[in-house]
Amino acid sequence: MKTLKIPEATIIRLSVYSRYLAQVDRQGVVTISSGQIAAGTGVSPAQVRKDLAYFGEFGTRGVGYSVKDLYWHLIKILGLNTIWSVVIIGAGNLGTALTMYGGFRERGFKVVGVFDNAPDKIGSYLNGLEIYPMERMKEVIDRDKAQIAIIAVPAEAAQAVADELAETEIKAILNFAPRVLNIPSHIELRNVDLSVNLEILTFNLASRRSLKTGK
């Protein structure tokens, strides 16, 4: 596998393609063209081919791609040919939604621990997982060899959680708290701001309104 710098937008599309391939595979489809992948995912055929070309040649000219082979290639590229153990910090609405989210398990993410510091939450169960006090975070991360932590605490608590995580073997953090975090560089950090998704929509609506050009 070559190491070009892969744009994040490409990684996101690979994820979308892989889901679509899983779906058509369940429907019994055996081979598929880039045009069909494009139509099924709302991406242009040229973009599909360009995205896949980053990772070498998969298809056979005139035949297209084997659905199963391409699916597994993509899963491997995305690092999903393994189970990732995940801990979720914060059992508020968002932490609860994330803990219950079926989509994680489907893609190989296993939530092994949920933590909160509210006495009324500690000891209750989410999806069969007991909510533990924050103090047990390091112990559970070590025990279950968790590699990924999801921060779903209020903004003002996020840096303190990040500092504690930096003392563990966690390799990556997904941060939902609207706060810029300082994290040692050996830990991968990704910030998710739920508003940003709305802002991409409003950017498009605002451009449409002010320009009325075909997009």
Added chain:
Amino acid sequence: MKTLKIPEATIIRLSVYSRYLAQVDRQGVVTISSGQIAAGTGVSPAQVRKDLAYFGEFGTRGVGYSVKDLYWHLIKILGLNTIWSVVIIGAGNLGTALTMYGGFRERGFKVVGVFDNAPDKIGSYLNGLEIYPMERMKEVIDRDKAQIAIIAVPAEAAQAVADELAETEIKAILNFAPRVLNIPSHIELRNVDLSVNLEILTFNLASRRSLKTGK
């Protein structure tokens, strides 16, 4: 404002810059350089300048940008110089988390309605908003001139909700259900898959593991 095709990654960064500017503005900072914006947001200075250049010249050479002016420029570009009325369909964990999410209001999004079809949810309150039955969706969208709908229902219910929304004056849909939706082309659609964020992390972890090149 010119209409080049703006990459989505740029829009996302504009959103990040605008939050950072709001933060330094609260701290009393009056002018800022692209280097300082870069340092504060973890983006390269060249990228900051390139992103801002899409929208014309904001700064003064040697002085930098006025924090307030640049902030308001970005807010306008993002379409956030107005209040957007939003309805949320689905009052499960995710719908509840989204309804309670403080970050929306901060950015000009006002949730005006939450809908569910579970009898035990209808009539209860989230953040002062009564949960209405699905049947009242069109009425509320009309009444409050809601422009954006967030779909937070299970995958199998999502297309039916989208079909109902297509009969309303909704201009954009943010879809959290892991399902490809058919939507008339006059409605902007954006799909959010919470797993994708984890997959960008695992892609990076997997590349790091297989390559051990400095990134």
